[in-house]
Amino acid sequence: YGGGGIYNSYTLTTAHHASFRPVVVHEFGHSFAGLADEYYYDDQYSNYYFPDCEPWEPNITTMNDFSSKWKDMLGEKGVSVIEGGGDMSKGVWRAGPDCRMKTTTASGFCPVCRRAIERMIKFYTE
Numbered sequence: 001y002g003g004g005g006i007y008n009s010y011t012l013t014t015a016h017h018a019s020f021r022p023v024v025v026h027e028f029g030h031s032f033a034g035l036a037d038e039y040y041y042d043d044q045y046s047n048y049y050f051p052d053c054e055p056w057e058p059n060i061t062t063m064n065d066f067s068s069k070w071k072d073m074l075g076e077k078g079v080s081v082i083e084g085g086g087d088m089s090k091g092v093w094r095a096g097p098d099c100r101m102k103t104t105t106a107s108g109f110c111p112v113c114r115r116a117i118e119r120m121i122k123f124y125t126e
Helices: 020-033 111-125
Strands: 003-006 010-013 082-085 088-094
Touching: 003 020, 010 020, 020 111
Parallel strands: none
Antiparallel strands: 003 010, 082 088
16 A cells, blocks of 8 residues: 655545555645655665754754744643654654554544644635
């Protein structure tokens, strides 16, 4: 199974697989709200993001400009700063232990991703 989502463009996924529904929602997160993958691999290429540049995606950070991310949400239920995300095990942080952008078994999006989706809806509807 698998899929892809390109911000402001398209979402695609395999249709005939048991994980179709969670995968298409994950890929929608990429294409609609510009969300980054929150999973990582220890043996993955490690230079997707650089420590002196803040990623443009709203749900990951290099801590270079954390105030522009979810710093204002710290203390809310389900919001923290956990290392590992954007395919990198070190140097990139995500907002919570589980999210649809991390696993297909998550019950939904984390609060940070939900806020990014809500902001995009407001952008298109107001």
